[in-house]
Amino acid sequence: MTRDFSDLRINPDRMLASFTQLALIGATADGGVDRPTFSEAHLSARKWLKEEIERSGLEFRTDGAGNHSAFLACADKHAPAFLIGSHLDSVPNGGRFDGALGVMAALEVLKTVGENGIRLKVNLEAIDFTDEEGTLVGLLGSAALAGHLRQKDLESPRGGRENLTAGMRRAGLSDESMLSAARPKDSLARYLELHIEQGKRLERAGIDIGIVSAIVGIWSYRLSFIGRADHAGTTTMDDRRDASLGASAFTLAARELVMRDFPNCVVNVGKMDFAPGAFNIVPARVDLALEFRSADDDEFKRLDAALLDLAAKEAARFGLELKTEFLGKHTPAIMSDEIRSAFANACDDLGLTHVSLSSGAGHDGQSLVVLCPVGMIFVPSMEGASHSPREFTKWEDCVNGANVLLQAVLRLTAR
Numbered sequence: 001m002t003r004d005f006s007d008l009r010i011n012p013d014r015m016l017a018s019f020t021q022l023a024l025i026g027a028t029a030d031g032g033v034d035r036p037t038f039s040e041a042h043l044s045a046r047k048w049l050k051e052e053i054e055r056s057g058l059e060f061r062t063d064g065a066g067n068h069s070a071f072l073a074c075a076d077k078h079a080p081a082f083l084i085g086s087h088l089d090s091v092p093n094g095g096r097f098d099g100a101l102g103v104m105a106a107l108e109v110l111k112t113v114g115e116n117g118i119r120l121k122v123n124l125e126a127i128d129f130t131d132e133e134g135t136l137v138g139l140l141g142s143a144a145l146a147g148h149l150r151q152k153d154l155e156s157p158r159g160g161r162e163n164l165t166a167g168m169r170r171a172g173l174s175d176e177s178m179l180s181a182a183r184p185k186d187s188l189a190r191y192l193e194l195h196i197e198q199g200k201r202l203e204r205a206g207i208d209i210g211i212v213s214a215i216v217g218i219w220s221y222r223l224s225f226i227g228r229a230d231h232a233g234t235t236t237m238d239d240r241r242d243a244s245l246g247a248s249a250f251t252l253a254a255r256e257l258v259m260r261d262f263p264n265c266v267v268n269v270g271k272m273d274f275a276p277g278a279f280n281i282v283p284a285r286v287d288l289a290l291e292f293r294s295a296d297d298d299e300f301k302r303l304d305a306a307l308l309d310l311a312a313k314e315a316a317r318f319g320l321e322l323k324t325e326f327l328g329k330h331t332p333a334i335m336s337d338e339i340r341s342a343f344a345n346a347c348d349d350l351g352l353t354h355v356s357l358s359s360g361a362g363h364d365g366q367s368l369v370v371l372c373p374v375g376m377i378f379v380p381s382m383e384g385a386s387h388s389p390r391e392f393t394k395w396e397d398c399v400n401g402a403n404v405l406l407q408a409v410l411r412l413t414a415r
Helices: 012-023 039-057 102-115 140-146 153-156 160-171 175-179 201-203 243-261 297-317 337-350 395-413
Strands: 058-060 069-073 080-087 123-129 188-196 209-215 218-226 267-274 287-296 321-332 354-359 374-379
Touching: 012 039, 012 102, 012 395, 039 058, 039 069, 039 102, 039 395, 058 188, 069 102, 069 188, 080 102, 080 395, 102 188, 102 395, 123 140, 140 175, 140 188, 153 160, 153 175, 153 374, 188 337, 201 209, 209 337, 218 243, 218 267, 218 297, 243 287, 287 297, 337 354, 337 374, 337 395, 354 374, 374 395
Parallel strands: 080 123, 080 188, 188 374, 209 354
Antiparallel strands: 058 069, 069 123, 209 374, 218 287, 218 321, 267 287
16 A cells, blocks of 8 residues: 655755755855866765765765766666756856755765665665856756767767866776767666746746646757958958858848747857957958757747748858857757656645646756656746746745655656
8 A cells, every 4th residue: 555645745954955065066156156077166065965965874875977977776686767856057157956955865865764664665866066057068867877878979079088087087987988888778766857947938937846847958050151351441341251241141130030930939149259350350250159949849840941041041141151060969859748647736735726738948857868757847936046046946946845845756756
């Protein structure tokens, strides 16, 4: 007979104490944290996590990708692992809640389950994934665990090969260890994550919990608009092949295209490099970094074609050549209906309002959907601030999210 754990709650004061201690590691003067992957602060945070896990009487584990875990075993040594967690790394000068809240909540769930002697039918594992933020390689730890990571990803990482090898050396890792971290599909039961929303939807609607329906896919390109360098003073305006015009026109037109035809998507031009890059030379070349996101795969493909077609038209309008370099993609990840239902039922029993919404940010869960059912919940972010020291979520909302996580875990795992 299944026991009733509907009245069980996490210890909010204990979780706050852990969260506060963690926030001191890599703390910045303006209230944020600076813990890029494999930095001194990040490695210190992981050392603290290991000690915290061991102080709690839980088993500490790590793998070849440097993922750190607290492990609570069930009676069946062959049972799969039920993963819950997030990440401790941050963007440079980021906030205290992004990732860290999910790890602290997951650890608190294990503490609560363990101290109440609850028997589970799976092993429960609270995990801190390596480099979710992509300082070196995007979703590095979860991609390694899921078996997606390839040698080529390590040879040409977005953060630079030299930075990656130096960071791995500091962490005691290597290419070989990274590629050894893959787990077989039958070793994982589910993956659940609590995260701050990083947007304004929940706060604006006054809703307690967001139950994620899908994690957006992300595609990225480098577009190069190529013209001709000329004297900026002696070349008439109508006789120029100015690469900046094509790049700028595309950036503005892409915004209008997405707002008009793809209202559920977003597009971003995050960087432009001008060459030769001088006041008195008409730009011969502009390279821009293009990224766009959608939660729907068919819509994603249409947006991809529309943006590349738009870039070609704007290049032709200004007499420019266009070169495109595909830099990679993450496909949209659909969340498990079973887990979403467990979250909704937990919210109802806890008296919390909830709504279904998609995630506009990437998360480790999208790496794991090929291995096991995945689910996520969001708690409100004040003013939608994230990746900034302004990032803040009321502690009451953090506790609500942790209790929903606990109750969903119990619904899905308890005997």
